[in-house]
Amino acid sequence: MILRSAPASPFGRKVKIAAALLGLSVSVVEADTASPTDSLRRENPLGKIPTLILEDGTTLFDSAVIVAYLDAVAGGNRLIPAELGPRFAALRLESLADGLGDAALLQVYEGRWRAAEKREAAWVEHQAGKVERALAALEAEPPAGAITVGSIALACALGYLDLRFDGRWRGGHPRLVAWLDGFAAAVPAFEATRVKPA
Structure with a gap:
């Protein structure tokens, strides 16, 4: 593949x-x-x-x-649980984390693809609001339990915020920081795939 x-x-x-x-x-x-x-x-x-x-x-x-x-x-029921409740909890977390990543990416693209005089501050603020609300919801209830597609997606979205937004999210989200530290310790591939800022 x-x-x-x-x-x-x-x-x-x-x-x-x-x-x-x-x-x-x-x-x-x-x-x-x-x-x-x-x-x-x-x-x-x-x-x-x-x-x-x-x-x-x-x-x-x-x-x-x-x-x-x-x-x-890989046989199923590994990263996406088969049981209904855990399955949709994992998929819901994946959707939230992917949406967080999308909103962060759109802010980066606004700066990368649009000339400075044509950038739309309201659009950037709209996307930033999605990131802030997602982080607040996740800080209130960080993931728990087995590693799933949802927790992988969240770790990657937070890693992207570290890369492109200088980790500013960390200051107001201590529970999420602790969660990400635990994920990184448990999943060596997280560090192995990390990109350092240019």
């Missing part, structure tokens, strides 16, 4: 960590989402990462679908 991704992508990182925890081999081939000549646009019509290319050439995207596939390949 080939994973098209970029080192800083929280969603690609989520897939890499999931594969490591499941004991699955995935070759990572870096993708340039901005390049019209990158084969990514043929592999995924959306031109987005992460995209997983299976041995038969079939492609899967986005990270939630890819991790669900990897979990199934």
Whole structure:
């Protein structure tokens, strides 16, 4: 299996960590989402990462679908619980964490893709509000129990905030900081996939 991704992508990182925890081999081939000549646009019509290319050439995207596939390949009930209550708790956390990551990414893209005089402060504030509310909800009730797709997604979203926003989230969220420290200690792939700020 080939994973098209970029080192800083929280969603690609989520897939890499999931594969490591499941004991699955995935070759990572870096993708340039901005390049019209990158084969990514043929592999995924959306031109987005992460995209997983299976041995038969079939492609899967986005990270939630890819991790669900990897979990199934590994026998199921590993990162996505089979039992109804725990399953949807994990998927709900994944959705919240992915939304947090999306909102952070959109703030970065506003600065990266739009000329300074055309940037929309209200749009950035709207996305920042999503991040703040997600962090507040997670600080009030940090994840507990077994590592799931949800906790992986959250660790990657928080790691992205560390990378792109200088870890400013940490000051007001001590319970989440402690949770992330525990996750990092339990999951060596988290540190192995960390990208240092340029």
